[in-house]
Amino acid sequence: MHNIKLFLILFFFVSNSLFADENKSIHISNAWISEAPPNVYILAAYAELKNTSTETQTLVSITSPLFSMIEIHLSKIIDETAKMEKQKSLIIPANDSVEFAPGAYHLMLFSPETPMKAGDTAPMTFIFADGSSKTIEAVVKKRNNHSHDHNHDHKNNH
């Protein structure tokens, strides 16, 4: 079981570096997966995506060998009701950044290969509309009190 997981991860990194065209203008930081309670098979991941180029970048999909499917979601509270809306893509404007944060944009990770505990990591590849991609490692963490509504506006951040 463990060998299969290792093989999947290695294969993933090798295949991505061989075939994909790396996106050099997107910087991904603070990528983390929220540890889920036992027997919960839908997880959330968060990260910050910074576009250092003068062109708009459009995130179209995310893959990981450790999850069966990953979707881009937006949590919304409308009339005191919590809803999640699946997003087909996400635009990261030129010289700007977009934050995936609790209570706002998040990545929905479906059906992990194995249960994930705080400290585990998962490779994730972000694929853009121009065919380029960026692979990073996301670390599993427990939520803390500071995980509420971090939906700041980054437009004025320098």
Next chain:
Amino acid sequence: MLRILSNSKFLIPAMAILAIFAAGSGFYISLKQSQNQQNSALGSSQSIEGLFWPNPKQIHEFNTLDQTGNSFGLEQMQGKWSFVFFGYTHCPDVCPITMSVMNESYKQLNIKHSDLQIIFVSVDPERDTTEKLAQYVTYFNDDFIGLGGNTEMVDSLTKQIGAAYFLNNEEQKENYLVDHSASIFIFDPKARMVGKLSAPHDSAKITAQFIKIKDFINAQY
């Protein structure tokens, strides 16, 4: 109106109506003032965000199952303060955020307020079995209570509280999402819904609001 007043035939009755109206509103204003004076002595109800006063909602008998499989109804709400939150265990973002924020708040409050219970109600009882509920709530805190059972049982509580939910399970049977209330409802030891905290939640704010509401309600006795 002016044309009516200029007609002397209507002038006297119109003035009489105005006089009654003026006297009535004067009475209303003085009533309001004495109420305000009373409120400021006990902490004004207007200044407490989310407080349902003077009209708290009395909850009637309901019938759910807790995370150990025991029945949980009105009796279990009496004699304790309760926070009630509605969600589902497969919710990856809003529910675990709220649960961990409530846990932080509970840890701060529990030292002085041992009569407080935290209740998570699953609005997805088909997937959230009793066993799953137990694993879910105890992951956040061993003291937390998880309620479920079947749809009818869950609705015996959601309908009284007015916590609407919607299962988006038309196509994708396995991994469907549920729209649910994002608020935390506060109940006093008489099982009256005395307040509601709206999302986004913050543990320090929950703690402060709860203490304000509790002090206000206790001052009414």
